[in-house]
Amino acid sequence: MRFINQFSAALLITYLCVGLSAYAEEMNKTYLSDLNTEFVVQGWGNPGVDQSLQDDSPLSIKGREFEKGIATHAVSYISIDLKKDARRFHAFVGIDDSSGDKGSSAFVVKGDGRTLYKSGVIKGGEKAEELNIDVEGINTLTLHVTDGGDEFYNDHADWADAWIEYKTQKPEMIPYRADRLYGISGWEGSSDYKIAKPVKLPFVKPFEGDITDYVILTFTSTWGDEYRIQTERLSEQGFSHLEKSGQSCGTMKPFVMLLNTKTKEGFAVFLAYSGNWSMEIKQPTDSPVKLTVESSPGCLPELASVSGLPIPGALISEFKGHWDYGTLPIRRFIRKNLLRDLGDNWPVVQYNEYFDNKGNFNEQNLLEKAEIAASLGCELFVIDAGWYGSNHPWRNSIGDWFVNKDKLPNGLEPVAEAVRDMGMKFGVWVSMECISKNSELIRKHPDWVMIDRRIVEEPVPADPRDWKIADLDEYWHDVGPIINLNLGKADALKHQKKVIEWLMNSYDLDYIKMDFNVASSTGSELYSGKQDPLYGHYEGLIELWQFMRNNYPDLVIENCSSGSKRADVMTSAFTDTHWSSDEVDNLANLAINFGSTYLFPPEMCSDWTTYPEDKEHMDVLDVPSRFTVNMMGHFGLSGEIEQWSSSTKDTARERIEYFKKYRHIIRNSEVYHLTSQIDVNNPNSSVAVQFADKTNDKSMVFAYQGNAPEMKKTIRLRTLSPQKEYKVSMPESLGGKTLKIKGEKLLEEGLQLKFAEKGCSGIIQIKRNY
CATH class of the missing domain: 3.20.20.70 (Aldolase class I)
Known part of the structure; x- marks a missing residue:
């Protein structure tokens, strides 16, 4: 019996060794920088392929040089199709030495929308963090670099020695789509509130279910990349953001929508404060999911109140289904209670x-x-x-x-x-809140300038032109820096x-x-x-x-x-x-x-x-x-x-x-988004937006053939009366015909658009056919 056990053990060891050897032989490796990098999306300039972003110098993090890798400028995104055939992703991440001791970013790795890795804020001059991430079974890998919450100046972020281990199907870079989960809400819905509710800060709200049941929708706000829709399925780590730029929209709009993918119930919040703020969605152990929204610093006294809206404060709404129904009550509040009536000729051209x-x-x-x-x-x-x-x-x-x-x-x-x-x-x-270091006014009143407590060392130099104001000195070096005039x-x-x-x-x-x-x-x-x-x-x-x-x-x-x-x-x-x-x-x-x-x-x-x-x-x-x-x-x-x-x-x-x-x-209209947002980096979809004026049951639909492969597009309209008949007037670019169609058909089956040519557009007029 002992001999049999020894023999069995030896046979097992031999099998495992052969099996592991075969597994190792079957694995391949490709560097990210050897893939097609044209789809890398970043906040400034072009990515560095096997080199830094500055002067063709090698990739280098805290003095350590790397032969291979991709240098990006925050805020950046890289999407990779792993074809569910990859095993491991490896990289060293950090701020490139070309930024000196400036620059700060956080690095995020997601697999099919779930967070696999998230660094803290890594600053210039700090050592690289090494990643070895299991990506088995993942289809899409997304690499994201944030600006660290303090603008993107000098944020030269490296994915150094970055490679993917795979079996047979080589990974490919693909266009980044921030709204991959956009359609999860469906195209129908309703608003629980007719008009949004104003609330004070801090605002805290619990939600039922598991945090991984939720998808959030946010909007980008880095310079030149505003209002891009981003959707993300929450992982167990949840979501958090601290705005430090002094502008409410430094890196993202001060807004979030949550949608429970099981119940299709959602919640939206939009801040009413132009300074710094924080937002967090977490689920403590054995507790509900909790959303917390606060000013930064917290507990700020009320600056003003407008139509019941405290500032600092927020507008909130609850909804079911499509994202539009989360923001409609907010738009209604802004129009009804905050905007002035500027007459019949508004908006002026x-x-x-x-x-x-x-x-x-x-x-x-x-x-x-x-x-x-x-x-x-x-x-x-x-x-x-x-x-x-x-x-x-x-x-x-x-x-x-x-x-x-x-x-x-x-x-x-x-x-x-x-x-x-x-x-x-x-x-x-x-620009009433700004002042140039080269202006005459600053020479007369240097004490009017806002001081950045994190940057300016004590004692403060008497001449503000000697101050080190964040990273703007370098950013504006050829035109003279602009700094904040303190209206306080x-x-x-x-x-x-x-x-x-x-x-x-x-x-x-x-x-x-x-x-x-x-x-x-x-x-x-x-x-x-x-x-x-x-x-x-x-x-x-x-x-x-x-x-x-x-x-x-x-x-x-x-x-x-x-x-x-x-x-x-x-x-x-x-x-x-x-x-x-x-x-x-x-x-x-x-x-x-x-x-x-x-x-x-x-x-x-x-x-x-x-x-x-x-x-x-x-x-x-x-x-x-x-x-x-x-x-x-x-x-x-x-x-x-x-x-x-x-x-x-x-x-x-x-x-x-x-x-x-x-x-x-x-x-006078309420806006309904009938398609997904076009991808500026890879335009290949038609876009349609409905402007519905409920005061007289008229609508205009703006439709664009955004380089889609097909020339036809069916859109389901919203907010029409099902039993009423509508006169639908098509422009020449969409056939030029006038149709009479029942509201029910437009709502349920939709309106088919036939574009005349690539890149054209048209405005469709829809009104009740009395």
Whole structure:
């Protein structure tokens, strides 16, 4: 018996050795940098393949060099199709030495939407973390780099020595889709609240079920990548975010929707505070899932109350089914209780000259553009950055609010007068919360500058131009850095009120584009309550906005913040329209307008057609569509309009006329998103958005053939009366026919679209057939 046992053991060992050897022989390995990296999505520039992002130098983390790997700039995403055939993912992660001691990022690895690994914040100069992750049975592997919660400057993040071990099917990089779980909500639904409920902070809510039953939907907000929908199935680790940038939308919009995938019940929350905040979804042991939303620092006193909405505070809603029904009550609250009635001609069609001149202009140049804009039908002409101060470029003079006589020796008066003679209104750009280190104002009042407690060492240097203000010194090194003017200081606030008085008394402005070009990283999380200087700054900003509205009720205020980095419920309460993004490529406009109309009423979502001719033929949309994408909100133009061909100008003129005819529907409609958002990095889908004006049972459907492989698309409409008949008028690009269809059929079976050609679009008019 002993001999048999020994023999059996030897046989077993031999079998295992042979089996393991065979297993090892069957495994293959591929480096990520050897795959097709064209689908890497990142916040700035192009990825480094087997090299860092700077000067073709090798990948290096805390002095350790790596021959292979991918360098990315936060915020970045890499998606890899593992074909359920991979075994292991390996990498060293960290901040590349090209960032010095700057830069900070967190690294996240997900498999089929579930978090497999999440680092803490890794800073420049810290050693790399090594990953060895089991990926067996996973289809899609996603590698994500965050900006560490403090903007993306110098965030050179390396996936060094990154490889995948697989059996027979080689992994492939694929286009990243943040909304892979978007359709899990279904296309029907209902809102439990007709209008959202305002709540105080901190806000805590428990939920039934297991945390892994939930999917969340959020929106990106890094510069140039705003309003991109992201969906994520929660893992046992849950979700957490701490905003540190001093702008509510530094890295993501201050908003989240949760959906229970089993019950299809959901919950939405949208913050009403423009400063720093935190959000967490966790499930403690033997406890319910818990959502916690708070300002940072916590327990801040109330700054203001508008129609029952406390600031800081939030709007909440409960819903079932499709995501639209989570945000509809929020949009209704904003429109009913926060937005002003700006009349029948709102939203006005504007021309802003920035994306042509970028601060370099003269009187003749401005008047030539104004004349063309007026001929196209524009109703508002706005001079953007650069009309003020004595330094060049425009960033060097922020804070010096007097007319630049080198550019405009006759002042602004002749331009304002001529613009109004052309039948347009007149506006200018300002940045009341910022100041340049090269301005005259900072030399007189260095004490007005906001101090970043995490950066500035004690004692504070007397000359603020010697301060190390986050990473903006390097970021703006060629134009002069911009830093935060603290409106929490009474003298600074008083000065800015006088600037507004001077502008209004001198030029009787119709419109102010009010920008905010800097991350106010005060280190809020290090303070307690209202000791945070950022809190005092926002108290002053609200007072400035109230001063402007009380004294100049006809003045329209646009909220801008390096794109939409401060688009929240608080800014909706004190301004009239929101600039959506500094990314104005046409396809991006389509994606951004799709996303922004989830959170806000469309009439306050401002975007411009800037490059309608696409001379490099890189755009998948045709010329009319490049205008139509921005008709889904506050429609505007920018760019070199004097260079546009006569046919392009004719198209612009026709689109503007059409917009004016139907903008009352835009202004009164509720928006329903009938498809998924287009993927800007891999456009291959048609898009449709319904604007439903329930006051007269009319709808407009904006439909786009976004380079989809098929020319047909069936869309199920919403909010129609099932038993009523509707007259459906198709534009020429969709066949040009007028149909009579029962509401029930449009709701249940849908409306089939037949696009005439690739990249075209059309606006479908739907009204009750009495």
